Amino acid sequence: MGYKRVVISAFGGPEVLKLIEETTLPEPKPGEVRVRVLVTSAAFTDVWIRKGTYPDVKAKPPGYDMVGVVDKLGKGVTRFEVGQRVADLTVIGAYSEYLCVPESRLTPVPEGLDPAEAVSLILSYVTAYQMLHRVAKVKQGQRILIHGAGGAVGTAMLQLGKLLDLEMYGTASKSKHDLVKRLGATPIDYKGDDFVERIRSLTSDGIDAAFDPIGGGHFERSLSVLRRGGKLVAYGSYNSTQGKGGSIPLDFLRLQLWNFLPNGRQTAFYLISAMRKRQAHWFSGDLATLFDLLAQNKIKPIIETRMPLAEARRAHELIEQAQVQGKIVLIVTEPPALK
Numbered sequence: 426m427g428y429k430r431v432v433i434s435a436f437g438g439p440e441v442l443k444l445i446e447e448t449t450l451p452e453p454k455p456g457e458v459r460v461r462v463l464v465t466s467a468a469f470t471d472v473w474i475r476k477g478t479y480p481d482v483k484a485k486p487p488g489y490d491m492v493g494v495v496d497k498l499g500k501g502v503t504r505f506e507v508g509q510r511v512a513d514l515t516v517i518g519a520y521s522e523y524l525c526v527p528e529s530r531l532t533p534v535p536e537g538l539d540p541a542e543a544v545s546l547i548l549s550y551v552t553a554y555q556m557l558h559r560v561a562k563v564k565q566g567q568r569i570l571i572h573g574a575g576g577a578v579g580t581a582m583l584q585l586g587k588l589l590d591l592e593m594y595g596t597a598s599k600s601k602h603d604l605v606k607r608l609g610a611t612p613i614d615y616k617g618d619d620f621v622e623r624i625r626s627l628t629s630d631g632i633d634a635a636f637d638p639i640g641g642g643h644f645e646r647s648l649s650v651l652r653r654g655g656k657l658v659a660y661g662s663y664n665s666t667q668g669k670g671g672s673i674p675l676d677f678l679r680l681q682l683w684n685f686l687p688n689g690r691q692t693a694f695y696l697i698s699a700m701r702k703r704q705a706h707w708f709s710g711d712l713a714t715l716f717d718l719l720a721q722n723k724i725k726p727i728i729e730t731r732m733p734l735a736e737a738r739r740a741h742e743l744i745e746q747a748q749v750q751g752k753i754v755l756i757v758t759e760p761p762a763l764k
């Protein structure tokens with residue numbers, strides 16, 4: 426039996442994504458589970474991987490997350506049974522109808538959840554959740570600034586921040602301001618206004634935590650709006666991946682050096698895969714918590730569009746044009762097969 430997957434022949438633009446047909450299914454090794462993938466997603470991080478510029482991941486093809494159904498068990502697998510719903514942060518390779526994954530990496534997905542909503546939690550919401558709770562350790566009622574607030578991570582953070590009654594400010598282009606307002610934050614038009622001036626005029630003494638995926642000189646500006654005791658959580662280099670300057674190693678070094686300044690402000694760089702390597706149980710525990718919040722309707726992922734896996738290229742184009750509000754979900758197995 427054959428199956429389809431998306432491959433790339435070389436790092437590059439969206440045109441390198443190609444749907445191919447494999448002739449035989451992958452066989453799970455001992456300790457692995459073969460998963461029939463229901464949904465994956467297209468995110469800015471996949472664009473970064475496709476271009477070959479993602480730190481630490483110089484492999485292909487993309488596909489950072491998936492929700493699927495256990496299809497076959499390798500020898501010695503004890504935690505899962507055939508037919509069970511599972512999820513993983515695969516980092517690469519999830520743009521595929523079938524995948525083999527070590528059972529230790531899989532998190533069970535509760536029955537009854539929409540697979541498209543469930544997959545939206547794996548990269549974007551775990552990132553938002555861990556930055557809020559594990560890194561910045563925000564407390565009820567604190568004041569935060571979220572850059573890229575209309576994007577996948579930004580909208581996740583707004584929903585999670587609302588559960589903590591945070592006072593939230595979010596930078597976004599004007600077309601995303603209604604969404605940002607609806608999710609409980611004061612929008613700041615980063616194209617028309619200087620966010621540093623806006624934060625100074627909107628708040629008396631600055632903010633408790635800033636979440637910044639933009640990089641370069643932007644980090645320094647985010648640091649400048651922190652209160653004493655505040656924390657800058659950097660988590661990306663949007664500008665450098667868009668060819669707008671900035672250097673990841675230099676950014677990283679500067680963030681470390683700023684921690685020695687006697688200004689009462691702290692910085693950290695968050696990378697979901699690095700945190701998972703250090704604290705694997707945090708990842709599965711936090712994802713399970715998020716599935717629970719979804720089941721209770723306390724969070725609701727903003728899904729811009731659902732499209733078939735065959736349209737992965739168009740999905741990447743939309744992301745690079747910053748046209749996406751929230752998440753793009755790629756449907757791998759057609760809806761009639763969904764439970």
Ligand SMILES: NC(=O)c1ccc[n+]([C@@H]2O[C@H](COP(=O)([O-])OP(=O)(O)OC[C@H]3O[C@@H](n4cnc5c(N)ncnc54)[C@H](OP(=O)(O)O)[C@@H]3O)[C@@H](O)[C@H]2O)c1
Binds near residue numbers: 469470
């Ligand atoms: N470190 C990690 O573990 C981790 C995990 C997940 C994601 N990330 C990174 O986080 C970033 C966001 O990911 P995502 O999936 O949320 O991407 P996304 O859905 O594409 O959203 C990002 C949005 O940021 C906005 N933006 C661009 N330049 C901006 C600026 N100068 N100021 C404020 N907003 C700006 C754009 O929308 P508008 O310009 O239209 O407002 C863009 O759509 C990416 O760089 C991604 O690689 C890192």
